[in-house]
Amino acid sequence: MSTILDRVTHTDRNQLEFAFEPFLKREFRFGLDPNRPICRFYVQGNCPRGNECPDKHILPTYSNKIVCKHWLRGLCKKGDACEFLHEYNLRKMPECLFFSKNGFCTQSPDCLYLHIDPMSKIPPCPNYEKGFCRQGAACPKRHVRKVLCPLFLTGFCPKGPTCENAHPKFVGIFDKLRIRPDPKNESYPSANSTTVVAEPTPTDAMPKTLIPETTSINAGLTKFEPDSSATTTTEATPVVEMDSTILANPDLDLDGSMAKKRKLA
Amino acid sequence: MSTDLTLRDQSELNLKLEGCKLQFLDKSNDEMVLIDHIGDFYQVKFDADGRKVFDLKVSRLDTSLGGSISIPNPINITVIDEKRIFVGSNTGDAKLLGIKRKGERLSHDEKVEVTNLKDLSTIQENADDYDELDDLYGYETKNSTSSKNNKSLSDDPIMFYVNDTIVNNGPILDMAIGKSRKSSGSQTIDSALEIVASTGSEKSSSLTIFQKSLRPEVVSTLELPKSEKVWSLKLQDSEFFSKETSENLLDEYLITSTSVSSPSGESFIYKIGEEIIEIQKETAFKNDSATIVAANLLNDSVVVQITETELIAYDKNFQRRKTTKSKKNIVSAQLSGSTILTICDDNSLVIYAAETTVHGPKISIVKLPKSITELSRDNVVSSTVSQSTVLSTIRSSTKKNKRKRDEDEVIKTQSENSLEETVVCLFLKNGTLLFFLPADPVVSLVIESADAFPQILSSEAVKMETENSEHQPALIKEVLLTKMGDKVYQNEYLFFAERTGEIHIYELFLENAAPRFVKVSNLLALQKEDNEMDIESTKKIPEVTLTPTPDIDGLSGVFVTGARPYWILKNAQNPIRRFAFGGSYVSHITPFNTQLVYNGFLYCCGDNTAKVCVIPKKINLDSTWPTQKQNFGETIHSLCYHEAANVYVVSTSKIIPFDAVDEDETKIPGYDENMPAAESRKGYIKLLSSKTWDVIDEIELEDNEVALQVKSMKLEVSEQSKRTKEVIVFGTGFYRGEDLATKGEFYIYEIIEVVPEPGKPETNRKFKLIHRERVKGAVTTLCEVAGHLLVAQGPKVVVRNLQEDNSVSPVAFLDMSMYVIEAKSMKNMLMLGDAMNSISFVGFESDPYRMVLFGRDFSPVQTTAAEFIVNDKKLYFAMADVQQKLHVLQYDPDDSTSLSGQRLVRRSECFIGKQVQTMKMLPMPSGVDLFALGGSFDGSLISVIPVSEGCYRRLYVIQQQIIDKEEHNASLNPRMYRYGDTKLSSNAINRALLDYQVIDRFPSLDRTRRQKLSRRLGKKAELDILADLHRLQNIMDYF
Secondary structure, eight states: OHHHHHHHHOOOOTTOOOTTHHHHHHHHOOSOOTTSOBOHHHHTTOOTTGGGOOSBOOOGGGGGOSBOHHHHTTOOOOGGGOSSBOSOOGGGOOBOHHHHHHSSOTTTTTOOSBOOOHHHHSOBOHHHHHTOOTTGGGOSSBOOOOOBOHHHHTTOOTTGGGOSSBOOOOOSOOGGGSOOOOOTTSOOOSHHHHHHHHSOOGGGGSOOOSSOTTSOHHHHHHHOOOOTTTSOOOSSOOOOOOHHHHHHOTTTOOSSOHHHHHHHO | OOOOOOOOOOGGGOOOOTTOEEEEOSTTOOEEEEEOTTOOEEEEEEEEETTEEEEEEEEEOOGGGTTTOOOOSEEEEEEEETTEEEEEESSSOEEEEEEEEGGGHHHHTTHHHHHHHHHHHHHHHOTTOHHHHHHHOHHHHHHHHSHHHHHHHTTSOEEEEEEEEEOOOOOOOEEEEEEOOOOSSSOBOOOOEEEEEEESOGGGOEEEEEOSEEOOEEEEEEEOTTOSEEEEEOOOSOTTSOHHHHHTOOOOEEEEEOOTTSSSOOEEEEEESSSEEEOGGGSOOOOSSOEEEEEEETTTTEEEEEESSEEEEEOTTOOEEEEEEOSSOEEEEEEETTEEEEEETTSOEEEEEEEEETTEEEEEEOOOOHHHHHHHTTTEEEEEEEEEOTTHHHHHHHHHHHTTTOHHHHHHHHHHOOSOEEEEEEEETTSOEEEEOSSSTTSEEEEOOGGGOOSEEOTTOOOOOOSSSSOOOOOEEEEEEEEEEOSSOEEEEEEEEETTSOEEEEEEEEETTEEEEEEEEEEOOOOOOGGGOOHHHHHHOOOOEEEEEEEETTEEEEEEEBSSOEEEEOOTTSOOEEEEESSSOBSEEEEEOOSSSTTEEEEEOSSSEEEEEEOOTTOBOSSSSOEEEEEOSSEEEEEEEETTTTEEEEEEEEEEEOOOBOTTSOBOTTOOTTSOOOEEEEEEEEEEETTTOOEEEEEEEEETEEEEEEEEEEEEOOTTTOOEEEEEEEEEEEOOOTTSOOEEEEEEEEEEEOOOOTTOTTOOEEEEEEEEEEEESOEEEEEEETTEEEEEETTEEEEEEEOTTSOEEEEEEEEOSSOEEEEEEETTEEEEEESSSOEEEEEEETTTTEEEEEEEOOSOOOEEEEEEEEETTEEEEEEEETTSEEEEEEOOTTSGGGTTTTBOEEEEEEEOSSOEEEEEEEEOSSSSOEEEEEEETTSOEEEEOOOOHHHHHHHHHHHHHHHHHSOOGGGOOHHHHHHTTOOOOOOTTOOOOOOHHHHTTTTTSOHHHHHHHHGGGOTTHHHHHHHHHHHHHTTTTTO
């Protein structure tokens, strides 16, 4: 019964098939898989299979990616030979020159050309994306704030790259940035001790950590949402030795296929 | 033409006469009533001297004089008689109004209430019988006799009061399908969905909730082990209480029992108090066998329990007062009055009579005359006993003959002065129906071959020439004679239940000494689909049984128990209607009255629980589907249901004065401040809780801006992850002067969760703006296509794309001819209905973005609503137009007439007699096919359902036969009505749509007629046709 309810309220009819769909494919090249391969022959100029060809026929203009401003006004005389895109997609408009120079546009709401936020032109910081950037607010690159995927954090996210949350890899983080594990004499029966055993790091030899041991790994993890404005360059940034902890923790590594999962992530 | 009439300036009334109705009130032709389009009443009075009119006075009837009655957009004012008018309305309820003068007011005010109810029955029965009406309206005769008084009164302002109302569910402007809500505190049976439609306009505007089944409000659920049957009983100390007090008595005891067929029969007794407690130990109740019937007898002073072998009478403390053993095993029993009717396992009949003696109750066998015992021996299929008037006319005629012989009895019966007597009705194996009075068995009525179900059952009926000589064994399982109706109108009905679940209903007419039963209705069983029926439940499904339910909430009806229970109800305004009962399975039902639950009922669900329910007060049973109205008070233009938040969003508008300004907000030349302003509208978007229908949040639009359509859709916000977000999108248009270009705007909102106001948990939602954009041309319709948003703005449609950062940008467009009325999507294909030029079928594709016109219909049809129909991998379009026609088109590029797909193939066309304003796509119960449901201006829902080829052929033949061979109301031709005006080409593939209204007559034809009509299709065709009708009947069971 619940299936019928779902069918009434959901408008998702994608499983339906129609007898005329092959005709549409043939006649209009409509309904083909957008991820199909590009036809080699068509790129070279002529495909013998014509409309019957199952592969993608991309017009040479399409590769330009930028909408032809003359075509938009109906004035482009080049037709198929035009080096600009003849497609009504305002996401692919050329950039508004006035806006990029002055930071504002006199035509503001009606301007068809792209107004790109100057911020978005700065490339994102690769370190930040991996999990941590040492430079914090001083970093010249952009720190895009994202939510850390809790599934990824606890070991495995089934959505993989399609997940809307961030999957930071935490690679290239120097050992000295990591939270120092507990000194051995203080016996914590927690996961921290296993960390030490599993991944003996040179930290043992280092001076005492700046972070009090009470800020446990978990507390650190929940706060882990690095933001250039928030992480001010005070004496030492609290860095959480997260990746290795999780990897090393046999309790969390449920089926021992961590390596594979990391690859996925 | 000229006039001497001096015209007076009455502009202070601010009267707008567009769409008003005028009607003379009396024969003197000097007084009229005027109802304007808002629904206000005005009195128009002519001052005349002889034939010359001096003056014309218009006065508004103020609120105290019936001005509180508002009938917006009146269609007609019909004078029924001097004291009553009937006013129909396009957008509100039709009302029967009584007229009074102000002077009459004091003396007759209290009478209004009383006349209210009785009024209707007198209209129906004695529409032209004025004498009786005068009795009813005592004051009327008084007034007409004292004509002097009358004259002076006629100068007083008139006032109206409502006598009766006919509920109007129209015009349905838009509808949404949402999950059925559970009211807080008591859980309703959640069977599924409901249709919420916007109906009415202005003050009469409301949300109407349509549900297919009657969903009772469950007050409490009781754990009653092994309960298959249940009876609630009331008892009083002695039998000398008057009858009226006993009616108000509350139920005190509950008897439950296992079903009779179960191997180990058990019965239980409970006392109803704060809790339901088993009291077996304190009583002498017989609990080791199943109870067949338990009931109160003798003015509720004793309880009679009938088991297989015994009839036991208990007193108030449940001590045995009398035990009568039956010689044979009893299989069924009925009680009425003081008569107990039992049928034994050898199909014979024993009648007992209960009476009170000094020593307590006494139950004795009634001796029947030989004629009846001989007829009924081993022969009774089913029986019923009730207080009935069936034999009253026969009795009075036989009385005359008997007078000489039996003077005493005549005197006795005359002194009774009541026509109702205990009548026993037997249905015998050979199909004969036998009525007799147990008190006076000489009086009897025999109706032969009742099992052919002719249109009229009477003793004089000419014997049908049954064509198949061998008589079919009677398939009748049960007969029942009972009263149905409400307080206004009640009559007796005779029910036949067949083994197949079919029920035939006859209404009793008494005339010329011969009682007749006229067939009024025929109900097919509400069978479950075979695949839905799991093995477990088939085991315990009891046979369908009829249980009369007298006076539950004022309505007496018959409840049909079983796996798909339903209620047969009748009220004064409507024919017999069947309402499917929202609960899944009911094995037995009984009325239930306690302090907490008044006018409720109790039913066993078969799984050791019983539920105490009441019919929700707001439910209106005047239509085929139960409806509920939620008054809103502002015109609703459009509405939608947001699934994730379980809320409704409606677009409403209020009337504001129009300010004629140009683009720069300056007054246009020629603007006169002193003239009354024209009307314009200001729109609002409101968020409604589906639980309480309260407004939770509101968006106020600009002056003159009205949201034409509001839709909830799931838009794709990320191309990468294909993540979707459910958003509310609405498009608006501005009412402006004709010299200005139209403009519109569309808004995208999401619904967020907030902390609710204290004490109002439903207020936890709010609108949050995502995007708004001003466009050229009004935004007439919106649609979701493959995760993108389609906006119809002016003469073009633009597909837009919502991104994760809440930015919206157009990605594709298509130019249309006029403007788009309707846009619907199916996968990545679209149907666009143009205001003048029918529909186009368009594909939308991303990567690269483009819109491709596949095909269109070239006929000049003004679309009002359209929807897809999918059947067997074929795509059809159902389209309604302003000429009240329904078109069915198909996209079929293989068809030669379609010019390889460029043209949509016209499959059918028919007249539906109503303008359909909105359509929704719904799934068929099985398979992936879809059909269309439409809501129309007159408040009715229509559905266009695809059927299989075999089914179509069968039903088509039956339809033709019924049209050709049966009689029609007023000799109207159903075929001309549907197709008289259509121009279908003679192409073989063009097919007439089946008309369910015609086919629906098939089951109610009598048996031989049915066989005759279906013979053309083969020997077993009748069963196939009934199965087809079943399937159609159950198609929207999720509502």
